Amino acid sequence: MEKIGELNWRSNFEENMREWFKVSARDKTFLHNTAREKINYSEAKKKIRSQLKTLQQNIPDFASLVGIYAEKSIASTLFIYSIILNEKGYLPLDVQSPFSRVVSILKDAKPTALIVEKKFSELLTLALEENSIHFQVKKFQSGFQLFVFEKPKKYPADVLNVLYxxxxxxxxxxxxxxxxxxxxxxxQNHILLNSFKIKSYLSIAPYHFDISVFDLFVPLSESGRLLVPKQQEMNNSRLMAEMIAVKKIELIYSTPSFFNWLMETGRLEKHDFSKVKVILIAGEVLRWDIVKRLKKYFSNAVMFNFYGPTETNVCLHYRIDFDDEKRYAASVPIGKTCIGSTIKLLKTKNGKELIVAGTCVMYNYVNGDKSRFKTIEKHRYYKTGDIVEEAFDGNYAFVSRADRMIKRNGYRIEPAEIERGLKNLEGVKQVAIITTNENSTIKIHAFLVSDKKYETVFLKNYSADKIHYSMVPDTFTFVESMPLNRNHKTDEGKLLQTLPNSLTH
Amino acid sequence: MEREALKDSVRNYVSENIFGNELPKDFNDDTPLVSSRLLDSIMTLKMISHFEDELNVECKAHEVTADNLDSVNIFTAFLWKKLGN
Known part of the structure; x- marks a missing residue:
């Protein structure tokens, strides 16, 4: 750790991963799930060694990506470690995304190979062949196959992952x-959390979501055990609540939407959460009412608000102090800079935009887009698009977005992606996407001007086939024409007035 | 409560909370709700809590699955059983 800045970082990270496996007690549980399946550190090492062999035999390309198209499980978690130890980056793909989105990601990222869970391989093969993506199928471990592609893209030597x-x-x-x-x-996490002596972690975020970087590496570095729930369990707040209590989870890391959902529908009053020592919250604007309600159920937990777009992971952090509510009434502050981050505020017509430089900032976009970067005094800053204020105590507080981007369940959503999906429908001339936020629940409303009318069930199914499920609109309304305001922009207020109250609240 | 009245009650809940009181023409009592994502996980749990309170029944955590919830007909059958029928 003393040699930061001097070492080859890629090998440093791998070397540290090797060390973390080495120092952990062999018989100590590492990964476990609710089906009582578990794997200790020694077994994990063996499995990784065998996967490494297969990867090395089949994928010669150094500095490349290996994708994973599998449900989150103990097996798919181990694949990520094997890929990194094989000196490659991992590309986690969402099995719940429409095939068109997966194919578009594969075409852009051009991984060298893809680990595919067998139950998905037939349909995925069809989708790839339809799009003229050529590959060879190789044997991998039981229940999985390895698709090896031609002409993979080269990545920097220290690539860790590519997240879309x-x-x-x-x-x-x-x-x-x-x-x-x-x-x-x-x-940064070691410094913040070391004193809590956490040993029992829960992985909530899917691996294509940046919060999961914490789940994958922090428990491993602390010789802890990580509970890896199945996808269907993740959609059941009552099971999640039971899991946290019964499995004596000590640290939970997720989005405000997750915690809001857990409190609204998880029947938390039935359980004892006294073992939870730390709650980390990130991914969306955090309102005080959420943390105040959380404190009632998780009375022993210290809470932190983590801030950072996927491009920087976490670059600011704030330890929640309820006395600060008077000073930061709008929302919980996003805090002060983390190690590896330098913050500046850039004056824009919308206010002061937060820009970030330092080692926390991503290498680049796969498509090479440089428009989000600004060079100041030879340092490369990433423009977050978040308008913030700096308070007298050095904490930053979120004010608004400089663009149309919204966050739902922690996912970043660009309305343009939804509009693009719906505009492909026959007869559709114009689409406007408007969001409402009631009690920390974001709803997406689609308004369409179209020669052809479609029913809601059809539109829901159509959207789910074209865009990520987090973007599927909650409502669809056909209008004769888009109403315009005085600035000749779509009059969002007028459009929202056309919706019944039960759909916006 | 009669089974048909229970089904009307489930259908009304779906109509009000998913479609703003107007069921679309392509919706019927077998239309998938959960697997099609017409209902997201928040709406699903809210619907269960609503009927638990209304009917004074309790659903166990592991029962909250698409198998028991995926359409007006399926959810009605599940609740009907819960009522001891």
């Missing part, structure tokens, strides 16, 4: 994270 988010041009964009970014995030 919604793009403002209407297509998903890939963010290249390096081992260096993750390493600084690890150091």
């Amino acid at each position: 988010t919604s793009g403002s041009t209407g297509v998903p964009k890939g963010i290249i994270q390096t081992g260096l970014c993750a390493w600084h995030f690890m150091i």
Whole structure:
């Protein structure tokens, strides 16, 4: 750790991963699930070694990506470690995304190979062949196959992962994270959390979501155990609540939407959460009412608000102090800078935009887009698009967005991606996407001007086939024409007035 | 409560909370609600809580699955059983 800045970061991160496996007690549980399946550190090492062998035999390309198209499980978690130890970056793909989105990501990222869970391989093969993506199928471990592609893309030597988010041009964009970014995030977490002596973690975020970087590496570095729930369990707040209590989880890291959902529908009053020591919250604007309600159920927990777009992972943090509510009435502050981050405020017509430089900042976008960067005094700053204020105590507070991007359940959503999906429907001339936020629940409303009318069930199914499920609109309304305001822009207020109250609240 | 009245009650809940009181023409009592994502996880749990309170029944955590909730007909059958029928 003393040699930060001097070492080859890629090998440093791997070396540290090897060390973390080495120092952990062999018989100590590492990964477990609710089906009582578990794997200790020694078994994990063995499995990784065998996967490494297969990967090395089949994928010669150094500095490349290996995708994972599998449900979140103990097995798919181990694949990520194997890929990194094989000196490659991982590309987690969402099995719940429409095939068109997965194919578009594969075409952009051009991984060298893809680990595919067998139950998805037939349909995925069809989708790839329809799009003329050529590959060879190789044997992998039981229940999985390895698709090896031609002409993979070269990535920087220290690539850790590529995570795709919604793009403002209407297509998903890939963010290249390096081992260096993750390493600084690890150091920051170690400093913040070491005194809590956490041993029992719960992984809530899917692996294509940046919060999961914490789940993948912090428990491992602390010789802890990580509970890996199945996807269907993740959709059941009552099971999640039971899991946290019964499995004696000590740290939970998720979005405000997750915690709001858990409190609204999880029947938390039935359980004892006294073992939870730390709650980390990130991914969306955090309102005071959420943390105040959380404190009632998790009375022993210290809470932190983490801030940072996927491009920087966490670059600001704030330890929640309820006395600060008077000073920061609008929302919980996003805090002060983390290790590896330098913050500046850029004056714009909308207010002061937060820009970030330092080792926390991503390597680049896969598509090479440089428009979000600004160079100041030879340092490369990432423009977050978040308008903030700096308070006298050095904490930053979120004010608004400089663009149309919204967050739902922690996912970044560009309305342009939804509009693009719906505009492809026959007869549709114009689409406007408007969101409402009631009690921390974001609803997406689609308004369409179209020669042809469609029924709601059809439109829901159509959207789910074209865009990520987090973007599927809650309502669809056909209008004769888009109403305009005095500035000749779509009059969102007038459009929202056309909706019944039960759909916006 | 009669089974048909229970079904009307489930259908009304779906109509009001998913479609703003107007069921679309392509909706019927077998239309998938959960697997089609017409209902998201928040709406699903809210619907269960609503009927638990209304009917004074309790659903266990592991029962909150698409198998028991995926359409007006399926959810009605599940609640009907819960009522001891």
